[in-house]
Amino acid sequence: MNGSAIVADTGERAALREAVGRLVGKYGHGYFMDKAKRHKEPTELWADLGAAGFLGVHLSEAYGGGGGTMSDLAVVVEEASTQGCPLLMMVISPAICGTIIDSHGSHELKSRWLPGVADGSIKMAFAITEPDAGSNSHAITTTAHPDGDGWRISGTKYWTSGIDEADAVLVATRVPEPEPNGKRPLSLFVVPTGTPGLTYQHIEAALQQPEHQFTVFFDDVRVGPEALIGAEGKGLRQVFAGLNPERITAACISNGIARYALDKATRYATERQVWNVPIGAHQGISHPLAECYIAVAQARLMAYRAAEMFDAGLDAAEASNIAKFAAADASLKALDQSMQTHGGNGMALEYGLADLWFVARMLKTAPVSREMVLNYVAQHSLGLPASY
Ligand SMILES: Cc1cc2nc3c(=O)[nH]c(=O)nc-3n(C[C@H](O)[C@H](O)[C@H](O)COP(=O)(O)OP(=O)(O)OC[C@H]3O[C@@H](n4cnc5c(N)ncnc54)[C@H](O)[C@@H]3O)c2cc1C
Numbered sequence: 413m414n415g416s417a418i419v420a421d422t423g424e425r426a427a428l429r430e431a432v433g434r435l436v437g438k439y440g441h442g443y444f445m446d447k448a449k450r451h452k453e454p455t456e457l458w459a460d461l462g463a464a465g466f467l468g469v470h471l472s473e474a475y476g477g478g479g480g481t482m483s484d485l486a487v488v489v490e491e492a493s494t495q496g497c498p499l500l501m502m503v504i505s506p507a508i509c510g511t512i513i514d515s516h517g518s519h520e521l522k523s524r525w526l527p528g529v530a531d532g533s534i535k536m537a538f539a540i541t542e543p544d545a546g547s548n549s550h551a552i553t554t555t556a557h558p559d560g561d562g563w564r565i566s567g568t569k570y571w572t573s574g575i576d577e578a579d580a581v582l583v584a585t586r587v588p589e590p591e592p593n594g595k596r597p598l599s600l601f602v603v604p605t606g607t608p609g610l611t612y613q614h615i616e617a618a619l620q621q622p623e624h625q626f627t628v629f630f631d632d633v634r635v636g637p638e639a640l641i642g643a644e645g646k647g648l649r650q651v652f653a654g655l656n657p658e659r660i661t662a663a664c665i666s667n668g669i670a671r672y673a674l675d676k677a678t679r680y681a682t683e684r685q686v687w688n689v690p691i692g693a694h695q696g697i698s699h700p701l702a703e704c705y706i707a708v709a710q711a712r713l714m715a716y717r718a719a720e721m722f723d724a725g726l727d728a729a730e731a732s733n734i735a736k737f738a739a740a741d742a743s744l745k746a747l748d749q750s751m752q753t754h755g756g757n758g759m760a761l762e763y764g765l766a767d768l769w770f771v772a773r774m775l776k777t778a779p780v781s782r783e784m785v786l787n788y789v790a791q792h793s794l795g796l797p798a799s800y
Contacts, residue, residue: 415491415671418709419716428484432466432491441496441672441764447622448767453577454499454622461492462532467506471514476527482511482657483719489661490712493668494675496764498771500623500665501574503779505529507661508654509536509582512600515653516642524638525580525602536602537578539569539628540651547784548800549584549651554630556585556599556644562636565601569630571778574623575612580604581628587645598647601639609633618770656722658779659732663715666739666775669768670708670746676765677701677750680757691753700749707742714738730793737785740775747772 415433416426439457447454461467470485471477478484489502510529513522528534545551554567565585575581581603586596603610610633612626619625641650678701681692691697718731751758751765759766776782790796 415494419712421487425484425487428466428469429487429491431464432461432488433495435460435464435466436492436495436497439495439497444497444499444622445620445761445764445767448620451624452622454497457497458499458501458532458535461488461502462530465530467502467532468510468526468530471506471510471526471530472522475514475522476530477510477514478530481719481723482507482660483716483723485657486660486664486715486719490664490668490671490715493665494671495668496672496768498621498665498669498768500621501535501577503658503661503665504538504573505534505536505578507657508538509602511657512582512650512654513602513641516600516646516650517602518642520638521602521641528579534580535574535578537572537575537581537605538654539572539575539581540584541569541571543568543570543627547781552584552586552598554583554585555588555596556601556635557588559634562634562639563599563601565603565630565633565635567630569628571615571625572612572628573625575605575626575628576614576624578605581610582641583630584647584651591645597645598651599644600641600647600650601635602641603630603633603635603639607633607635619774620767621771655780656718656728656732659736660715660718660722660728662775662779663711663718663732663735663739666736666743666772667708667712667715669772670704670711670739670743673743673747673750673765673768674701674704674708676763677746677753680750681753684755697753701753704742704746704749707738708746711735711738711742729788733780733785733788736775736780737782740772740782743772744776 415429465478466488468477469480473479542552556563556565590596609631612628615625684691714735718728718735721728757763791798
């Protein structure tokens with residue numbers, strides 16, 4: 413599937429798409445799965461992506477980035493995924509953490525972390541989800557207690573991806589004392605993963621991926637003033653700076669998986685003959701694939717529209733949510749139909765489809781579940797009353 417056609421890339425954007433595809437294509441899905449099976453980091457691929465300027469393409473030039481846009485990063489993430497390498501760390505480190513720090517960090521904080529995030533020498537995990545709060549991030553309880561010129565952080569996060577390979581974690585905490593309105597505002601910190609009191613435990617998950625997930629324990633973790641992003645108690649606005657990039661790039665992971673699956677399906681359907689014509693000549697095979705293509709095309713257009721709105725400084729929340737929802741559904745459908753097209757071989761790991769199932773499936777639930785997107789659309793787009 414030509415990546416540029418439906419989204420009408422031209423010039424530098426088309427060249428970026430082509431360059432990312434070429435670089436990641438040298439590694440391909442076999443490399444990705446080999447790392448996943450051996451529980452190894454995709455070090456070589458990550459370093460190459462960083463050295464080429466792709467990981468920091470959207471970050472400020474003054475801090476080692478490319479001075480580009482979220483639309484550029486969306487292209488990078490989608491094309492990596494289209495080559496069979498849907499790296500969650502691309503969403504977490506450069507898209508969420510990089511964007512939040514670039515938008516709200518002090519000069520010192522940006523200088524300390526962004527050049528490494530951009531060139532790939534530093535990875536950053538993102539910890540907001542908590543066991544007792546779940547989708548309701550307003551209910552998180554991890555707390556930053558003032559301590560001299562810094563803070564002591566205590567609490568538990570779960571499903572934190574990639575903290576084992578990260579140099580630092582961007583963590584959402586609450587201030588200890590409520591404000592007059594009874595609320596305890598958020599503060600965000602960048603905590604180096606080697607800080608005493610920070611430990612983590614692996615969560616066994618079905619996903620076959622280089623990145624793993626962890627429960628993270630903050631036991632009186634002492635951080636200094638240099639760890640705070642922006643001002644204390646202003647974390648909600650800062651988290652919001654990362655949410656739309658998270659949704660847009662998560663959508664791009666899904667869309668890339670969908671294109672990868674459809675590419676394989678169309679190739680197989682053209683080559684495989686079981687009667688006297690290629691199986692793709694049967695409309696029972698070609699029409700479902702055409703439907704998948706249409707769904708993916710729509711999801712891709714929505715993702716790039718959301719990125720453009722973000723880049724233009726418009727409110728991109730509705731578009732980002734819709735893009736994420738549409739892409740997760742389109743990619744699961746495309747992957748399923750590609751497996752169906754492959755007959756029994758759809759289940760054979762050597763065909764590189766079945767092993768992506770749980771990654772694609774996970775994107776219906778994380779980073780934001782389809783129900784929470786429907787809640788958003790019901791309330792904000794349709795003006796219906798909130799149920800909670
Ligand atoms: C592989 C993976 C990687 C992840 N990586 C990270 C990470 O790096 N950092 C991080 O902070 N988090 C991460 N997460 C967490 C992820 O964001 C959450 O799992 C997700 O937001 C859902 O929260 P929950 O699991 O607590 O589900 P819950 O909130 O318990 O929800 C359970 C179900 O109830 C539904 N539900 C909840 N509330 C409502 C409502 N009001 N209306 C309708 N339905 C509702 C949900 O949609 C869901 O279907 C990851 C999760 C996974 C699976």
